[in-house]
Amino acid sequence: MGRSPSFERGLKKGPWTSEEDRKLVAYVEEHGHGSWRSLPIKAGLQRCGKSCRLRWTNYLRPDIKRGKFSLQEEETIIQLHALLGNRWSAIATHLPKRTDNEIKNYWNTNLKKRLTKMGIDPITHKSRTATDTNLSHMTQWENARLEAEARFVRGSTNVVSHFYQQIHCTSPPFMTNNKLAMSSLSLPCLDVLKAWQGINITSCKLSDLSGLQTPKDQTMPPMVNLIENVEPSSLYKDMITTEDHGMNSWEISKTSLFNTLECPQDKGTDDQNLFEVNDMIYQDDYLTEALTNHLVKDFEDDKSYWSNILDKVGNNSSFSTVF
DNA sequence: AATATCTGCAACCGCCGCACG
């Protein structure tokens, strides 16, 4: 049988007293929290372990910053929310000394309302007029697409930069004039994501797409196939036209992108989720994760793309993350 | 000054995934 609820065991609920706080802090500072379940008894508290853990992580922990959120923090929350949705713990990892609960509260009571007032849907981060037309059922798709866009912007920017430097012995223009470039240059990421979006919008069968393997779960094409099967835009083709070892630069750039990612391969047992690329076996879940990490690792350095988004938030009437 | 309404936030609830026996 399950455990009895805390109220049935005579445990206290509601706001914490300063005496309870003092006991909890004293215990954790001396012994560490260890097992939260056994902590209340050892610390002399009439609370359940869960309540103690929440009180500690959201309030008593010494490395917590309290008070008003800075503009920088607000921007970061909006950017990350556009990327990650309501994944508050993930967002919190990028805001030092802020808890997920605090960020969630701030979003719900402040930022969400502000975006709504500006005519921006706080779920999709798109203008109302765009979301009104359709597609509540596509919200999940859209979130995934946004996430993938951001992932791929990081990867492709690095790769394109790498090859441009090899060819021209100088940094590409979009690396030296980010704002202009990110809005005008058609990077391969956009082609990938347009393809992804196209699959979504037309609801065609994945098997209709030449070369696409069909995953066990057909609700979403595997990341590896999207990267593998999408052709570069004409602009990008013009920029990289050299041949090397029988592969054009587009092929090389994809290879390079794969090579920059560290994908653990020894964890999964589901063969349908494994893909071979350049003699390497990738598990698609991990490829997706690796791409995300690739993005997040350099997130702070990639201000241009997100300042572009925030500029659009500022000019809210035309804000849209759709290409 | 009294009352109603709004706002911010701490805390709780229910669910999920993982580890373990």
Add this chain to the structure above:
DNA sequence: TCGTGCGGCGGTTGCAGATAT
């Protein structure tokens, strides 16, 4: 393989203080 316990997460609630009427 299944059941159980635990930690973690996101959604929601309820209260206290602030503000409006």
